[in-house]
Amino acid sequence: MPHAGETPLLRPVPWFLATAPSPGSEMVERTAVTTLLDRCVDTHHVAMLSAPSGFGKTVAVSQWAARRARATPGSVAWVTLTERLTDVADVLRATLTALEGAARQRDDEAMLRALSAVYRSPTYDAAIAATAALASGVPVTLIIDDFHHARDTLAGAGLNSYVEHCPQWLRLVLLTTDTVGPELTRLRIHGRMAVITAKELAMTAEEVGTAAALLGRPVDAREAQTMLATTGGWPAAVRMQLLSGQDSPAFDADTDLTEYIRSAVLARLRPDLAEFVLSTTVTPRVDGALLAALWGRPDHAALISECASSGLFIERFGSPAGAVYQWHSMFATHCQSILRAQDPRRWRMLNEVVAQELQGRYPLQAVSHAILAEDAPLTTQILTDRWLELLLQSNAEALDRACIAAMSALGEHPELLMIRACCRDIAGDTTGARHLLARAKVLDPGQTMSPRMDFIAALTEVLVSNDHEAMTKAASCAEAWLDDRTVVGASVYPCALFLLGWANSRLRRAERGSAQLESAVHECTAAGMAELAERARQALTFAAAQSGDFDRALAVLRRGGITADTAPALWLTHDGDGIERFAEGWVHFWRAEVDAARDAFLEVGAGAGSGYPDIARAMLAFAAAAVGDRDSLDRAESALGRIADTDTHGVPWTSYRLTARARLAEARGEPSRALELAAQLVGRSHVPMMSALASGISCRLGDTDLARALARAATDPQAQPYSRVYGHLTVALLDTDHDELERALALGAEQRILLPFAEYPDTACLNLLIAHRNRTAHGRFLDDALVVTSRAGQRRERQGPAPLTPREVEVLTYLRTPMTAEEIAVRLSVSVNTLKTHQRAIYRKLGVANRREAVHAAGRLPILQPQNE
Known part of the structure; x- marks a missing residue:
């Protein structure tokens, strides 16, 4: 699989996206297709089914998968991608979820343990390497339905890489509406990929006859052949023509599908069933609760079952927890067009119902429906209620897109601009973040901020600002609203506690930050925000260490908490990697365990990000100076060059760099340089x-x-x-x-x-x-x-002793003469105070107490001994 620009969140996808649809008894058994698929999977690493929507790819492959799973339980895993499950991170976590399901079916405990370890991988690349190294005692076929949703991420070379990194025991079956382009020629030439196209998926006359019989509308051989000729064997067209009846208009390439579905399919259904279909196809995927909300009558379960059994374009995903139904995308799209044209008011009302129903479970999908409902207040309310949870649980990019879509459709809003500013800042676009925040502030300059807007503005300032005072003021403002449940809702409160705890630890108000992060751990856990609870626990280790409560920091570290479904992604632009290892190093350092501290800071400093890695790079200088070996000092010097040169998010990077350089200068025997740098910290x-x-540097070098x-x-x-x-x-x-x-x-x-x-x-x-x-x-x-x-x-x-610098050798040479300190200072063009600094450094390195002892010791230095001609 290809490299990702940032570490993804590895948590399971919803169960129904990693479950194969149940093959309907009303569906024709596509024996020719399943036989061909057997041959392709047995001889190729990848089988791609490439055909337009409605060619029965999902039906045929679900039949094949069911037969294989019956023969060898756990040999098939299924994933369905969606418009919100598209990038490499999503494909990876969906793959892991599906493989877990297959492993449970065959009681493969070793595989389940190995997959659990993959979830805990610290980086995306590590997760890919761990996935490639997985071992299975049985071959497994991974089916990825709607693979075209990942076209932007896994197109061409991306798919080549994806295939190259798959374990040898894993076969791939990819279902897509995209055509197979020339960029995949390499896979095909080398026999790695087989392609099944619309030609192989088209129905035969015999299958048309079987389909008609299963739907209770039998046709003779001549009628089946005629239907085959008019539809080209397109399974969706065959089904629509069968559902519409013999007296329906002929179906051909020029048929308007929307009109055909309205007049020839829906019009042939009972009026209540047709209305049910139009009401429930406003969203492609429905469960019992959503069906009840959309239909508003108690017979929704019977009607959805009738749709499935009568051969309408719907698939059922079943589990012990219930059933989820998915309308065929082509059919749903045309039904939506029919409803929108036929009854715009009802179209908007039903989308509002979906938005209200989904906002607690799938807020981003709810936003899409609120936009279709043209309901600006509802759209804004969903986003402002759930933005902080989405932002902090690794959905910042999707949240940003949702805000853009909302404002494009419904107009700009200050709160949404602020939320976008946070998304951009999380992504590392600090310039864009500041511009968005500035636009939010001037959008309605005369408007009095509502309490909710004031709270969002304060949290945005906390995230976006680089000024210590501004961050402090904003954090205090946000804290003042925490107890007001009309402003800070149930889903926002745990997230706000985490963000304020994080901010206060950055602002070096560590005790307050520790208390808030401790509360955030418990509140996030209670709210089911497992990832954020783990992120808060990790942040708590550093906050406790930073506050000087080392025993508590170590206790939190020992508490652990990462599990397969809670390992959080990096918050790259703010924290970087290695927070727990850094906290360990911090405790080691202040307890004078300097070798262990150096190793920890080296490890964290080599990681990604600009937060803890940068602090580790600065702290490495102090640990290396304490250890004292030349290699450690060289590595510390190199690491300092990677630290930010401006203060950000309340962290005084310039002061860190300054002090670290002073300590290294002292360790290398450059006292004047060390004192010059240390003096810049005053005030x-x-x-x-x-x-x-720096007080230690100055004291050791004699500048009292x-x-x-x-x-x-x-x-x-x-x-x-x-x-x-x-x-x-x-x-x-x-x-x-x-x-x-x-x-x-x-x-x-x-x-x-x-x-x-x-x-x-x-x-x-x-x-x-x-x-x-x-x-x-x-x-x-x-x-x-x-x-x-x-x-x-x-x-x-x-x-x-550290070697004398060239300047110190020069000073020591003059000290061996009868010249006074004032005379030497004039000769060297330095002040007497600077000369005395050099003297103290020379005495310390030579292990002497005064000028006479230094002169005596100088006679033993090779560099100052007379040379023979």
Whole structure:
């Protein structure tokens, strides 16, 4: 199967789309076609039945499938595509659903387990690879009816690829109204595909006679031959002529089908049955509830059964849960034309009935019928009631199309423009999203917003805005409406909780975000939104980790939750892949398990998307610097180039990049560069964690004023616990302040926040901790801090000192002369402060405390030793 641009959602399709229609007893047994199909399937990988609508493809193949399934249960799987089930993701999940059904029929537990694993594939390509690797003990034939709905996705080369990736034990039977084009020549030349056309599907005179007898309208051989000549053996035309009676007008190539069905088919039915047909063909697929709503009388079940048994153009899909009936598309289309011309008011009323009935189960189909009903308020109401659920459960593209169709037919509406803005933003079209939002705001500038519109506008701003303050204001506005059920309906409430929880975690209001996401998990589960419940659970792992509640984050991770039908697709433009692995890495990092953190960030940073992968790329720099090996630093440096260079969706990417580059510069022995970058964080809002990490850089490099300023920002009472631990420890080391150290220990003890101590692997930190041993209320945690500090120091010793930069070699050369610091600074054209920064870096790398020791150590450096001529 071909590559998809984004990871699809892999969840089963509705049961009736993965169920073969029941062959009607009134249908002619197409023995010649089924024999030909046997031969094609046994000798080719693909059999394509290509013929116009009404040539009996579904009937013939359902007869063949029933016979095969009786002989070998579980050897046939059936899929019906629709106008809303068309792309590669849909074809894949429909295929998996059908294969599951076949596996259950043959009690194949191994296959069911394997299919369950495919559903949990993290990416589309992984799912394709897993499908191709499936093994089956028996050959299985997958029948895909109405394959023409996937023409845009699987045309030509797409179908070639689809066939190439199918397992060898799987045969394909494709039913389509499309012609077989030259792009499929390769499959045919290599014997991979057989084609059955209208010529082979046309009825014989004998079959015409059998069909007439089954319908209780027998004809003799001459009449059958005449009928064959006038219809060309087209099964639909044969059936219509038989249903219309002997005195009906002749059927030929120039016959107006709509008029023929009206005058020669419907007019021959009992008036109540004809009215029933016109009433129920307004939608192609009906079940008991929809039939009752459309007909409004208690005899709907008897009438639909009569339609099926009398040979009208309808197929029945049965299951223990009930039956679903599907009108033949050609017949339904012409009946709809008849009703629309005959009684426009009734046409609109029946479409409104369908829209009302389907809005809770199939909202997008309901929107289509509301548009046909020309009911703008109902169309808008369905979309605004269900938009957030559709948007967040991987139907953003279809939702966008529905809004476009609604506005094309019924005019622009601010709420629909806002919904479209969200759809475009989810798809990554941020420019289009902002234009749509701007149009919504100016469409009716004098109009007072209704509460519902205000709520939708706030959620749209949350999704589309890149400004922290604007997002914060919009999230607070949306939260204010949450308890008003006239504004936030039952299906919207769980979705809104998730979206606001997601937003608040992005805005670094992690405790609020965690609480909302926890509620979203329960509310979505109760509402049957399994995919969104799982998405909320995943987001909760990061929100809890980000808030500093590491134990809770790990508990949510252990809770798991992904099953075959709940594995959510990526929300690519906002989150990216790897949220749970990233949360794991985050906890590892702040607990000073830096090797595990580095591995997690490397894995997530290699993934798709710009959310968690980008944060992982930034965090990789800090983990790599803590690990210290050259390969990790090089990979971190490379990863930084992939991070967004502007702040988006409340995330300060510029501050992340800035701090990460400063940390790498420090690790590579470039103190001036590191301090120059760190200084740019001073005064920035909403970045306490970056301030904390940069305070460590500044403190280690000896810029006490900068370290103090950054530590002050990190210890803000609203900052995360780990940021405050780092900030308090920095101040404690700057001032040898035991009170500040105790604050760091008190904050860090509960969640074992040890990274800040590992960041100061020197005697100053060790001595301060040892001196504090008898003053603390957190002795066990202090011991842990001593251990990680010592281990970090040992790691640094094993790696050896960082090499001196060319500038530091130059400074050290002058330090060996009698020149004063001021004279050296003048000679190098730098300030005295910059010179002192270089001196501190040289002392740290050489492991010395002053200039005299540095001069002595310099004599042992190969680069500074005199060279023999």
